[in-house]
Amino acid sequence: MIVLKATQDKVIAVLQSVAGIVERRHTLPILANVLIRKTGNALQLTTSDLEIQIRTTAELGGDMGDFTTTVGARKLIDILKTMPSDQTVSLETQQSKMILKGGKSRFTLQTLPAEDFPLVQEAPSFGPVFSVPQKVLKDLMGQVSFAMAVQDIRYYLNGILFVAEGNTLSLVATDGHRLAFASATLDVEVPKQEVILPRKTVLELQRLLSDASGDNQPVIEMQFASNQARFTFAGMEFVTKLVEGKFPDYNRVIPRNHPNSITLGRAPLLASMQRTAIMTSDKFKGVRLTIEPGTLRIAANNAEQEEAVDELDIDYGGPAVEVGFNVTYLIDVLSNMGQDMVRIDFADNNNSALITNPENDTFKYVVMPMRM
Numbered sequence: 001m002i003v004l005k006a007t008q009d010k011v012i013a014v015l016q017s018v019a020g021i022v023e024r025r026h027t028l029p030i031l032a033n034v035l036i037r038k039t040g041n042a043l044q045l046t047t048s049d050l051e052i053q054i055r056t057t058a059e060l061g062g063d064m065g066d067f068t069t070t071v072g073a074r075k076l077i078d079i080l081k082t083m084p085s086d087q088t089v090s091l092e093t094q095q096s097k098m099i100l101k102g103g104k105s106r107f108t109l110q111t112l113p114a115e116d117f118p119l120v121q122e123a124p125s126f127g128p129v130f131s132v133p134q135k136v137l138k139d140l141m142g143q144v145s146f147a148m149a150v151q152d153i154r155y156y157l158n159g160i161l162f163v164a165e166g167n168t169l170s171l172v173a174t175d176g177h178r179l180a181f182a183s184a185t186l187d188v189e190v191p192k193q194e195v196i197l198p199r200k201t202v203l204e205l206q207r208l209l210s211d212a213s214g215d216n217q218p219v220i221e222m223q224f225a226s227n228q229a230r231f232t233f234a235g236m237e238f239v240t241k242l243v244e245g246k247f248p249d250y251n252r253v254i255p256r257n258h259p260n261s262i263t264l265g266r267a268p269l270l271a272s273m274q275r276t277a278i279m280t281s282d283k284f285k286g287v288r289l290t291i292e293p294g295t296l297r298i299a300a301n302n303a304e305q306e307e308a309v310d311e312l313d314i315d316y317g318g319p320a321v322e323v324g325f326n327v328t329y330l331i332d333v334l335s336n337m338g339q340d341m342v343r344i345d346f347a348d349n350n351n352s353a354l355i356t357n358p359e360n361d362t363f364k365y366v367v368m369p370m371r372m
Contacts, residue, residue: 001067001093003038004060008102009085011060012077017236018047018054019073020204028118033070035117040064046119047073051241052201053120058235062090068114071098079107120239123225130190131219132169134233138209140171141202143182143363146332148199149175156245158199162224165192172250178329179253181364195224196243205231205238254364255354258345260318262291263358266342269296270334272310276300277327279308286370287327291346292320300327323349324372330355333365 004011018034026032026049035046041064046055079100083089089102100107141160149157152175161172167190170183197205210218220233224242231238276287281302290297296314301307323346333355334342345354355365 001038001065002062003036003067003091003093003098004043004062005088005090006060007085008080008083008087008089010058011089011091012080012085014043014045014056014058014060015073015077015080017056017208017234018045019077020207021049021052021054021200022047022073023049024074030070030112030116030118032072032074033112033117034073034076035070035114035119036068037114038062038065038067040066046117048118048120049200050118050120051198052204053239054204054236055238056236067093069093069098069111070114070117071109071111075109076100120241122230122239123228126223126225126228126230127193128191129221129223130164130186130188131221132184132186133213133217134209134220135211135213135217136184137169137220138206138211140169140182140184141206141209143336144171144173144180145202145206146336147173147175147178147180147365148202150199152176154245156196156243156247159196159243160202161247161250162193162195162197162229164190164194164222164224166190172247174248174250174253177326177368178333179250179366180333181250181254181366183362193224194247195229196245196247197229198240198243201229201238201240208234208236208238210234253352253366255345255347255352255366258347258351258354260291260316260321260347261343261345262296262314262316263341263343264296264312264314266334266337266340268312269342270331272298272312273327273331273334276308276310277331279306280327285326285328286324286372287330288322288324288372290320290322291316291318293317321346321348323353324370325353325367326370329367333367337363 037044044057083102092099098109163170167186172181223230276298279300288299296312299309343356343358352366352368357363
């Protein structure tokens with residue numbers, strides 16, 4: 001039976017949409033495979049890593065009929081990548097193997113039984129469905145995802161907090177040294193829901209979501225259960241486990257009444273940070289910011305007693321303040337903000353600084369000071 005017959009670009013696009021979560025090496029060999037289910041004309045592809053499951057349905061030609069199997073996802077993609085995008089490829093069944101043909105090439109692939117594929121047990125009841133434009137969610141994730149922790153023992157920090165309440169969707173990420181907050185207004189009212197999405201889920205959604213804007217921009221539908229989230233978009237169904245645990249109270253972390261503030265160009269500040277960072281040591285990424293009337297001085301030194309000092313003109317008339325920060329945390333936020341100007345609120349060398357967009361109050365970034 002010919003399971004599919006279509007051009008390489010169509011087949012690879014469908015495969016790549018589900019294959020992002022597939023690990024090359026897995027304790028369960030079948031999890032390196034994609035579950036292929038043919039029903040009539042429709043071809044359904046499913047992948048899983050036991051915590052996330054992605055399923056998509058497409059029509060890719062081939063014979064009519066019912067058939068299921070599993071075959072190595074990455075190997076299939078690696079082979080397809082070597083073929084021209086306009087070449088017609090076909091996937092046929094032969095006993096317990098699959099034959100991939102394209103032009104004069106022919107590949108015989110081993111399969112594993114479909115009944116052994118471990119599907120994610122979906123939660124019995126999800127909350128109400130609400131939808132947002134894919135671009136809105138992708139932009140929110142982009143504004144905060146860099147502040148997620150990586151393999152922290154405080155597992156609830158290895159992801160993003162989603163807070164949906166009324167007509168506002170807020171996303172928060174922190175690694176304990178810095179915190180990023182971004183929010184957007186929804187077209188619909190939603191009951192209050194708070195969930196923590198795992199890091200891998202966030203990165204995969206960022207990869208899959210569309211950037212398209214305009215009148216007919218594609219949307220993503222979301223539903224949350226106590227331990228799962230379900231996203232539906234672009235013909236795909238994406239189910240993920242949630243991170244269990246109590247996320248820190250981010251409202252207490254965001255400074256409210258810092259007495260001093262400066263507003264300056266984001267690009268010149270970013271360039272200055274990148275220059276100065278060259279003279280920080282690999283382990284100790286500290287830079288000293290000295291804020292005086294009219295001047296912001298950024299300085300760094302390293303174990304070889306080398307030094308960098310950079311100055312920017314600022315509109316500031318307050319008291320002189322000197323404070324140290326991890327330069328990587330400042331470069332991260334400035335690289336992920338898109339606007340021309342940036343505002344920094346600060347108090348002294350013991351308090352965290354608040355970085356915001358002066359044109360839009362939906363984004364906040366808090367960074368803890370460093371002892372220098």
